[in-house]
Amino acid sequence: MASSFSAAKITQPLPLNTTNTRSPDNPLFSSFKSAPPASSFLGSTHKLRIQRPASARAQTRSGTVVAVSDVVKEKKLKSNAPTSNLLITKEEGLEVYEDMILGRAFEDMCAQMYYRGKMFGFVHLYNGQEAISSGFIKLLKKEDSVVSTYRDHVHALSKGVPARAVMSELFGKATGCCRGQGGSMHMFSKEHNVLGGFAFIGEGIPVATGAAFTSKYKREVLKEGDCDHVTLAFFGDGTCNNGQFFECLNMAALWKLPIVFVVENNLWAIGMSHLRATSDPQIWKKGPAFGMPGVHVDGMDVLKVREVAKEAIGRARRGEGPTLVECETYRFRGHSLADPDELRDPAEKAHYATRDPITSLKKYMIDNKLASEAELKAIEKKIDEVVEEAVEFAEESPAPSRSQLLENVFADPKGFGIGPDGRYRCEDPKFTEGTAHV
Amino acid sequence: MASIFQAVGAATALSSSNSFDSKKFYLSSRKSVSERKGSIFVVRSDGRMNSGRVGKLVTNAVATKADSAAASTASKPGHELLLFEALREGLEEEMDRDPRVCVMGEDVGHYGGSYKVTKGLAPKYGDLRVLDTPIAENSFTGMAIGAAMTGLRPIVEGMNMGFLLLAFNQISNNCGMLHYTSGGQFTIPVVIRGPGGVGRQLGAEHSQRLESYFQSIPGIQMVACSTPYNAKGLMKAAIRSENPVILFEHVLLYNLKERIPDEEYICNLEEAEMVRPGEHITILTYSRMRYHVMQAAKTLVNKGYDPEVIDIRSLKPFDLHTIGNSVKKTHRVLIVEECMRTGGIGASLTAAITENFHDYLDAPIVCLSSQDVPTPYAGTLEEFTIVQPAQIVTAVEQLCQQ
Numbered sequence: 001m002a003s004s005f006s007a008a009k010i011t012q013p014l015p016l017n018t019t020n021t022r023s024p025d026n027p028l029f030s031s032f033k034s035a036p037p038a039s040s041f042l043g044s045t046h047k048l049r050i051q052r053p054a055s056a057r058a059q060t061r062s063g064t065v066v067a068v069s070d071v072v073k074e075k076k077l078k079s080n081a082p083t084s085n086l087l088i089t090k091e092e093g094l095e096v097y098e099d100m101i102l103g104r105a106f107e108d109m110c111a112q113m114y115y116r117g118k119m120f121g122f123v124h125l126y127n128g129q130e131a132i133s134s135g136f137i138k139l140l141k142k143e144d145s146v147v148s149t150y151r152d153h154v155h156a157l158s159k160g161v162p163a164r165a166v167m168s169e170l171f172g173k174a175t176g177c178c179r180g181q182g183g184s185m186h187m188f189s190k191e192h193n194v195l196g197g198f199a200f201i202g203e204g205i206p207v208a209t210g211a212a213f214t215s216k217y218k219r220e221v222l223k224e225g226d227c228d229h230v231t232l233a234f235f236g237d238g239t240c241n242n243g244q245f246f247e248c249l250n251m252a253a254l255w256k257l258p259i260v261f262v263v264e265n266n267l268w269a270i271g272m273s274h275l276r277a278t279s280d281p282q283i284w285k286k287g288p289a290f291g292m293p294g295v296h297v298d299g300m301d302v303l304k305v306r307e308v309a310k311e312a313i314g315r316a317r318r319g320e321g322p323t324l325v326e327c328e329t330y331r332f333r334g335h336s337l338a339d340p341d342e343l344r345d346p347a348e349k350a351h352y353a354t355r356d357p358i359t360s361l362k363k364y365m366i367d368n369k370l371a372s373e374a375e376l377k378a379i380e381k382k383i384d385e386v387v388e389e390a391v392e393f394a395e396e397s398p399a400p401s402r403s404q405l406l407e408n409v410f411a412d413p414k415g416f417g418i419g420p421d422g423r424y425r426c427e428d429p430k431f432t433e434g435t436a437h438v
Numbered sequence: 439m440a441s442i443f444q445a446v447g448a449a450t451a452l453s454s455s456n457s458f459d460s461k462k463f464y465l466s467s468r469k470s471v472s473e474r475k476g477s478i479f480v481v482r483s484d485g486r487m488n489s490g491r492v493g494k495l496v497t498n499a500v501a502t503k504a505d506s507a508a509a510s511t512a513s514k515p516g517h518e519l520l521l522f523e524a525l526r527e528g529l530e531e532e533m534d535r536d537p538r539v540c541v542m543g544e545d546v547g548h549y550g551g552s553y554k555v556t557k558g559l560a561p562k563y564g565d566l567r568v569l570d571t572p573i574a575e576n577s578f579t580g581m582a583i584g585a586a587m588t589g590l591r592p593i594v595e596g597m598n599m600g601f602l603l604l605a606f607n608q609i610s611n612n613c614g615m616l617h618y619t620s621g622g623q624f625t626i627p628v629v630i631r632g633p634g635g636v637g638r639q640l641g642a643e644h645s646q647r648l649e650s651y652f653q654s655i656p657g658i659q660m661v662a663c664s665t666p667y668n669a670k671g672l673m674k675a676a677i678r679s680e681n682p683v684i685l686f687e688h689v690l691l692y693n694l695k696e697r698i699p700d701e702e703y704i705c706n707l708e709e710a711e712m713v714r715p716g717e718h719i720t721i722l723t724y725s726r727m728r729y730h731v732m733q734a735a736k737t738l739v740n741k742g743y744d745p746e747v748i749d750i751r752s753l754k755p756f757d758l759h760t761i762g763n764s765v766k767k768t769h770r771v772l773i774v775e776e777c778m779r780t781g782g783i784g785a786s787l788t789a790a791i792t793e794n795f796h797d798y799l800d801a802p803i804v805c806l807s808s809q810d811v812p813t814p815y816a817g818t819l820e821e822f823t824i825v826q827p828a829q830i831v832t833a834v835e836q837l838c839q840q
Contacts, residue, residue, distance in 0.1 A: 180621075189623065190624055198611075203607055206579070209580070209584060210584020214584070251572060251581065409656055411680035415707075417755025
């Protein structure tokens with residue numbers, strides 16, 4: 001069964017040796033003039049690494065790889081031809097821009113608040129990777145699910161969780177999106193179908209696969225024919241060497257689940273270079289190995305990400321199965337706010353700083369007259385206010401009361417058991433005061 | 439292969455699957471013993487039992503109450519089935535009742551489950567509701583959690599409970615904690631079940647006593663079934679619970695036979711079961727050790743003792759009401775478990791009783807656990823690892839003299 005569909009449906013990405021042929025003047029992205037040529041993207045990483053003796057033995061990425069699966073490419077060629085060659089409409093552009101600005105401003109504010117002692121623990125910021133969250137999540141419906149990692153604030157924001165609820169959670173307040181019980185690495189929202197930030201590597205991928213299984217189950221077993229919900233699983237390059245990644249690629253392809261595996265390859269797993277950790281650093285190539293398309297995209301370019309995301313989400317929604325998308329990106333800050341970030345080469349950081357996805361989008365929109373400078377300024381101002389308001393809200397919110405401590409340990413409070421007096425422990429009047437033993 | 443098993447009778451299929459796992463089972467003893475004993479199936483009842491050390495106890499192995507229940511089985515209403523069939527019946531009733539209930543695990547579908555608990559369900563409900571997964575415990579357990587978060591009610595079968603150690607992260611961090619860390623937004627109505635405990639010379643990895651590993655995970659409820667009646671009732675209750683529940687089954691109890699009611703019933707997940715009321719001492723036990731205790735009880739009764747036997751069933755949280763009432767009556771407590779001695783269920787139970795009922799105790803609590811060793815392969819060593827009826831008799835005699 002599995003073999004028949006994979007043979008018929010999946011277009012294999014290009015064989016390795018031919019990838020050079022489609023680099024800088026790939027018609028797919030030709031109208032995107034503001035970004036540096038795609039070849040400099042990976043190639044530059046390559047060069048940087050080569051100059052460092054420590055990494056000389058590391059396997060290099062093979063030249064310039066801009067591998068968009070043929071599925072995506074053919075589609076784009078057709079659709080690009082007749083109409084305008086702009087990659088985005090004004091409304092879409094403004095929405096994505098606002099979302100990226102929100103992500104950036106929110107995270108910058110988090111850093112401030114962390115250093116001011118308003119939030120604690122490990123706080124992982126998303127700066128630099130905004131194109132991926134905005135490029136993917138803004139294409140989703142409310143019913144679609146998102147599964148994230150410990151770097152989850154911005155995924156939650158993109159999915160629609162209010163900034164004040166996320167900020168309040170980070171402040172550990174009762175008004176936080178998880179009532180202060182989750183924290184930075186555990187953002188959840190049932191209302192917005194954010195199935196969680198998962199703090200350990202890889203553990204979110206099976207959960208996402210399960211959510212995608214539910215979509216298929218609803219359609220085929222519960223006969224909810226209109227259920228076309230898609231799940232996005234976000235994770236990083238470090239996760240791609242973890243068994244759960246491979247196990248879930250297998251199951252998702254096997255059962256043709258409506259899921260997109262989005263790899264945010266920022267080249268570093270804390271201090272472990274992707275090139276030092278991975279026998280074949282081209283993560284997208286693992287898709288075809290499991291019978292699903294693997295796509296490689298410039299994750300610093302929201303318009304390219306969005307194109308690929310549209311195709312991958314569409315495939316999932318149409319019931320055509322999963323897709324693996326490798327977005328090559330870079331984080332502008334350390335792994336977490338506790339990371340002094342001394343290991344990464346300043347030249348590497350400087351290189352990627354020039355490729356800031358927000359600056360690129362801004363330039364594209366102004367160059368193509370999709371928005372005026374004033375319009376974009378207005379958005380930035382609006383977002384500043386939103387973030388300021390989020391901080392005020394979090395600041396003023398009450399800390400969780402002691403009575404909250406024992407709530408939500410068990411969903412069914414009878415699970416607290418029968419006490420010495422023969423009544424369920426949850427019926428004890430002292431129970432929610434936090435004095436009853438669980 | 440699957441069709442072969444479906445064609446033959448349940449008992450044959452069971453033995454086939456066991457031999458497939460290179461586990462020698464006790465098919466011949468099942469017939470002779472279970473018919474004689476009714477609801478009490480004496481596990482180590484083959485050759486070894488009659489040979490020497492524990493032989494003395496075997497002849498008296500069954501408590502009076504159960505004897506009388508079993509004696510008149512033929513004329514009673516209800517139907518008679520084996521424990522694994524009772525589990526299946528519970529599963530099937532719940533799948534009929536709620537289309538969101540589904541099963542996933544290794545070989546649960548076409549093969550029918552390694553112990554045949556899910557036999558016949560895949561043809562009836564289809565491959566999606568009874569999902570054969572690849573051998574990837576961590577991932578399919580995580581998948582069940584994701585499915586539960588989005589509205590399904592999955593039952594995860596660990597082909598052997600020990601395999602679920604590979605899914606420990608998902609069971610602990612996600613099953614147990616996610617309801618709490620999400621501030622109560624998401625519930626994880628998952629049942630995790632499978633065969634565990636010390637079987638017959640299955641070797642260390644297949645003879646795990648995992649209760650101690652799982653008991654400190656916050657947010658997880660644990661129950662252990664011990665009879666066909668409570669196996670079915672607990673299975674149904676676990677499926678209906680909004681909490682993640684781990685249902686412990688014991689490899690040596692699957693062939694236990696009992697007559698259970700035809701009408702629907704469900705057991706309370708948090709409630710202990712009074713097995714034998716008595717006055718002199720409270721013996722707390724669960725799962726397979728219940729039968730070792732009942733063997734010992736018969737001897738003890740003949741010696742003039744009147745022990746109260748309670749199958750605690752709910753391993754987390756404990757039913758301190760039933761336990762407490764018993765302690766207040768007998769003032770003496772013996773705990774008999776198959777779990778590890780260090781950090782096991784018995785250790786937790788000892789602490790809970792001391793905390794809550796210390797004033798009622800006339801003697802220190804005695805806890806008979808299995809030894810803190812990897813379960814050895816050799817039959818003799820394996821026997822020394824777990825608590826034997828003779829030890830229970832001795833312990834009770836000593837406790838009652840205090």
